Amino acid sequence: MKEQRNGLLLVVSGPAGVGKGTLDKALMERNNRIKMSVSATTRAPRPGEVEGVHYFFKTEEEFKAMVDQGEFLEYMHVFGSNYYGTPRSFVEQHLANGYDVILEIDVQGAMKVKQAFPDAVLIFITAPSMSEIKSRLIGRGTESMEQVEKRFATAFEEVKMIPRYDYVIVNDVVDKAVHHMEAILEAERCRVSRSSDLIESFMEIGR
Amino acid sequence: MKEQRNGLLLVVSGPAGVGKGTLDKALMERNNRIKMSVSATTRAPRPGEVEGVHYFFKTEEEFKAMVDQGEFLEYMHVFGSNYYGTPRSFVEQHLANGYDVILEIDVQGAMKVKQAFPDAVLIFITAPSMSEIKSRLIGRGTESMEQVEKRFATAFEEVKMIPRYDYVIVNDVVDKAVHHMEAILEAERCRVSRSSDLIESFMEIGR
Numbered sequence: 001m002k003e004q005r006n007g008l009l010l011v012v013s014g015p016a017g018v019g020k021g022t023l024d025k026a027l028m029e030r031n032n033r034i035k036m037s038v039s040a041t042t043r044a045p046r047p048g049e050v051e052g053v054h055y056f057f058k059t060e061e062e063f064k065a066m067v068d069q070g071e072f073l074e075y076m077h078v079f080g081s082n083y084y085g086t087p088r089s090f091v092e093q094h095l096a097n098g099y100d101v102i103l104e105i106d107v108q109g110a111m112k113v114k115q116a117f118p119d120a121v122l123i124f125i126t127a128p129s130m131s132e133i134k135s136r137l138i139g140r141g142t143e144s145m146e147q148v149e150k151r152f153a154t155a156f157e158e159v160k161m162i163p164r165y166d167y168v169i170v171n172d173v174v175d176k177a178v179h180h181m182e183a184i185l186e187a188e189r190c191r192v193s194r195s196s197d198l199i200e201s202f203m204e205i206g207r
Numbered sequence: 208m209k210e211q212r213n214g215l216l217l218v219v220s221g222p223a224g225v226g227k228g229t230l231d232k233a234l235m236e237r238n239n240r241i242k243m244s245v246s247a248t249t250r251a252p253r254p255g256e257v258e259g260v261h262y263f264f265k266t267e268e269e270f271k272a273m274v275d276q277g278e279f280l281e282y283m284h285v286f287g288s289n290y291y292g293t294p295r296s297f298v299e300q301h302l303a304n305g306y307d308v309i310l311e312i313d314v315q316g317a318m319k320v321k322q323a324f325p326d327a328v329l330i331f332i333t334a335p336s337m338s339e340i341k342s343r344l345i346g347r348g349t350e351s352m353e354q355v356e357k358r359f360a361t362a363f364e365e366v367k368m369i370p371r372y373d374y375v376i377v378n379d380v381v382d383k384a385v386h387h388m389e390a391i392l393e394a395e396r397c398r399v400s401r402s403s404d405l406i407e408s409f410m411e412i413g414r
Contacts, residue, residue, distance in 0.1 A: 168402050168406070187391040
């Protein structure tokens with residue numbers, strides 16, 4: 001039996017404004033064996049953004065070479081301009097070192113990751129209701145009503161994908177939602193489907 | 208959406224001596240929304256055993272009538288003498304009232320319950336290794352070496368069934384194992400497959 005077990009890949013999605021970032025941050029503050037996945041992008045760094053912390057910044061040529069070499073768990077091309085992708089090696093190294101890795105990503109990306117990495121645990125974060133999602137979008141006050149309507153329509157397309165996820169967490173009270181995420185991590189480590197080493201060791205000794 | 212959600216049925220199995228009873232008891236002491244399932248039996252009450260607490264005591268005639276009326280989630284006939292069974296109504300009433308119900312049962316019974324009740328969560332409790340299982344059987348000091356060997360052979364047949372369970376918990380430190388059980392309960396409540404009410408409510412409001 002391996003001494004150290006691999007970490008879990010946690011894929012986190014959910015509509016804008018439901019507090020995914022807050023939950024991820026709180027989860028990491030309470031657990032030092034969790035890392036956030038860092039995306040690669042071809043867009044230029046914004047002031048304050050640090051290479052390898054916020055993004056891995058790549059030229060389009062570099063990015064395309066990585067695509068050709070299968071170095072992404074998933075990638076997408078936004079608005080005919082910038083590329084964004086999830087470097088496979090970054091995730092796999094942390095998992096092999098026993099860290100759990102959080103990958104915050106949209107529903108399309110999540111589906112691609114699940115295909116490339118069937119062991120991933122997919123969590124959908126949502127507000128208690130669609131009307132609450134709308135209030136939160138309006139409450140942010142950073143967007144026009146037109147933009148809010150557009151984001152709300154997107155949110156509705158996203159919640160339709162919940163059945164493709166493993167877990168759904170209603171982010172009503174942050175502490176409770178973070179506790180749910182911790183429980184999911186702990187429970188998933190006990191899943192029989194992840195315990196083939198353990199089961200094998202029983203079979204050998206029992207003979 | 209329903210105000211109160213149904214409880215979860217937790218089916219707990221594992222070799223003799225691994226501490227299932229200790230874990231169940233600790234879990235119930237820490238959570239007042241958990242009930243133990245009470246079996247029905249045709250055997251005579253032993254001193255101190257209370258009807259409805261330790262068992263529901265039935266005549267063979269009563270028991271067989273319950274079988275005919277489909278009142279058992281599972282039942283078995285032991286050594287050509289006594290019947291044991293899990294009354295369905297007791298379990299279902301508690302679940303409907305929002306209690307989680309623990310059903311401690313052998314591997315054959317667990318498979319029957321899963322068939323009758325596909326929503327059940329199956330947890331296998333084990334010691335860290337087969338040799339540890341043997342030490343614990345010997346350590347109990349209540350059985351002859353012949354009986355220990357027989358129980359050990361049974362234990363090996365039982366661990367072979369782990370792949371049919373949802374979760375496996377190694378009971379090394381009781382507090383840790385109980386925490387795993389609590390995490391499993393909390394995580395299972397977040398499972399998308401148990402959240403059809405929530406998902407439906409999103410679909411309606413989003414229209």
